[in-house]
Amino acid sequence: MSEHPTNDYEFLSALTEGVDNSPAGSNPFLFGIKEQNGQFIFDYSCKGEQGTVLIHFIPDGLLAWTTKKSEEAARKALEQEFGAPITENLGDLVPAVALMFAVHFLQSIQGKTVSLLNELDEEATLWLRGVVQSWSSDGEVTNLSDLNKDIERLAKKLISERKQSLKASIALFNAPEREQMKPRYDVLLPVWRKARDTFRNIKDLPAWQGMIEMGFRDHALPSDLIALLSGDPDDLLELSAELRAGAEKATLGGEDYSKASNLALEHAARLCGYKPFQHGPRGLRKQMDRANAAGESAPPLEGPRKRPNRGHPRSRKRPQKPPSQ
DSSP states (O other), X not given: OXXXXXXXXXXXXXXXXXXXXSOTTOOOOXXXXXXXXXXXXXXXXEEOSSOEEEEEEOOTTHHHHHHHHHHHHHHHHHHHHHTSOOOSOOTTHHHHHHHHHHHHHXXXXXXXXXXXXXXXXXXXXXXHHHHHHHHHTTTOOOOOHHHHHHHHHHHHHHHHHHXXXXXXXXXXXXXXXXXXXXXXXXXXHHHHHHHHHHHHHHTTSTTHHHHHHXXXXXXXXXXXXXXXXXXXXXXXXXXXXXXXXXXXXXHTTOXXXXXXXXXXXXXXXXXXXXXXXXXXXXXXXHHHHHHHHTTOXXXXXXXXOOOTTSSSOOOOOOXXXXXXX
16 A cells, blocks of 8 residues: 555555554444445444434545545644645645544544434424424414424534534544553653663763753653753753743742653653643642553553654744655
8 A cells, every 4th residue: 555545445445454453442433344346335333212224335535525625624724823825735744634534534424323313313202292283283383482492402402512522522632642641651761760860970061961862862852851850940041942931830839850750751741642841740640640540541552652743842834845856
């Protein structure tokens, strides 16, 4: 399969590979996938009191549709970010967003299938009340006020539920991955302990921060956390104004960020989607312990996963055009 899918078959192959490679018990797909004559088919089902709804979805236009929508959304978001139209080639961004968008769309069909029966149950019940009321009055319904009020309440309820569902879905996507804090912390703690030992050996050298950053480049240690190893506010002067302000503010509460355990905890939190210094070490540890005690913790990781643009200061650079071939 090509790096960037160029047709619906390759695109759907990427989605199904994501299903096959997902950890056991955490498969996000709520539908059946099958391949027939070179075409992927998605089957959905929902059983209610009334019977069973079956949806046979053939995504023969999914790649073109998600690509178009994803590019429109990406350009609009970047225009809002930078305050100017974006004309550059967005490179790998659009295929990545399109794949994510397709997963969300396919999952949402299952939810809509479930809500279909629930909503029709309530709507049909109100329709039946109106019909029976009409029959009982020989077709001349003179008092519909109660029925109309119930119809209005149902309409508001459905709108409210859809709004809340959409907001919750967006919030869930941006929510920190608390269940990954403990395994990431366990991986990072020995790394930061070694970085701490290295600092003690080279602390008298003017370029010690850069030496640690290079020496631990495989672990991508954040520069502001490296600067905190010494516990000396003057060492923060090497940072950019934005990073320095965040680090200085974090230490105002008396937290000791020169401890390897606190640095590992903050680093793990960033990799899980927390903003830099969003919580102090004590607050982060409580959240990590709570998630671990609740049985949410995933199996230990082989190493810290790199998550672009999450847990690190956001780049203000505009998208660059790809180099000419």
